[in-house]
Amino acid sequence: MVDCGGVCKACPTCDDGIKNQGEVEIDCGGPCPGCPKTEKPSRLVTILCGNGQIDRVGEIFTCFKDSWYIWLIVLVVILLLLLRKRIKKAKKSLEFTNLDRERIGRIKRLIKVADLALREKQISKLKVTCDRIEILYNGLQSERSKRKVYRKIKKLNNRINNFKS
Numbered sequence: 001m002v003d004c005g006g007v008c009k010a011c012p013t014c015d016d017g018i019k020n021q022g023e024v025e026i027d028c029g030g031p032c033p034g035c036p037k038t039e040k041p042s043r044l045v046t047i048l049c050g051n052g053q054i055d056r057v058g059e060i061f062t063c064f065k066d067s068w069y070i071w072l073i074v075l076v077v078i079l080l081l082l083l084r085k086r087i088k089k090a091k092k093s094l095e096f097t098n099l100d101r102e103r104i105g106r107i108k109r110l111i112k113v114a115d116l117a118l119r120e121k122q123i124s125k126l127k128v129t130c131d132r133i134e135i136l137y138n139g140l141q142s143e144r145s146k147r148k149v150y151r152k153i154k155k156l157n158n159r160i161n162n163f164k165s
Contacts, residue, residue: 100145103136107149110136111156118163126160 012021014032022030029035110133117126133153140146 097142097145100140100142103140104145104149107133107136108152111152114156115159118159130156130160 012018014023014027017026019026021032023032024030025035110129114126114129114133117123117129133156137146137149137153140149
């Protein structure tokens with residue numbers, strides 16, 4: 001017979017709030033009734049919420065307050081994935097813009113060469129220069145770039161037509 005209670009220690013029970021007498025968890029398992037089955041939290045929930053225990057909707061917001069920086073990183077990654085195509089397109093557009101700037105500069109220099117050839121009546125040099133201007137103009141990527149030099153090319157063309165008459 002076990003001597004417990006009275007002047008001795010209290011006998012272990014299944015409701016003493018202590019994990020004792022071979023219990024699997026506090027007051028359950030072993031000699032006590034089986035422990036209630038609890039789902040193990042997923043690894044993601046554990047990482048994002050510390051202990052990973054979210055029983056009620058309100059606890060999600062507590063979890064969010066505790067680890068807002070991780071949620072912010074997740075949000076940024078999602079946004080970057082969504083914007084990746086637009087970023088690539090913008091980079092490509094910038095490359096074309098730089099190429100167009102270079103071509104516009106070359107066209108302006110060639111227009112000066114063509115004007116000089118026209119004044120000096122060097123027709124063969126004028127034809128070669130105009131052909132190079134046309135190739136560069138057709139290689140411009142954006143309409144904006146083409147509008148930038150169109151008037152200058154048109155003025156050159158008018159001077160050439162006046163020269164012929």
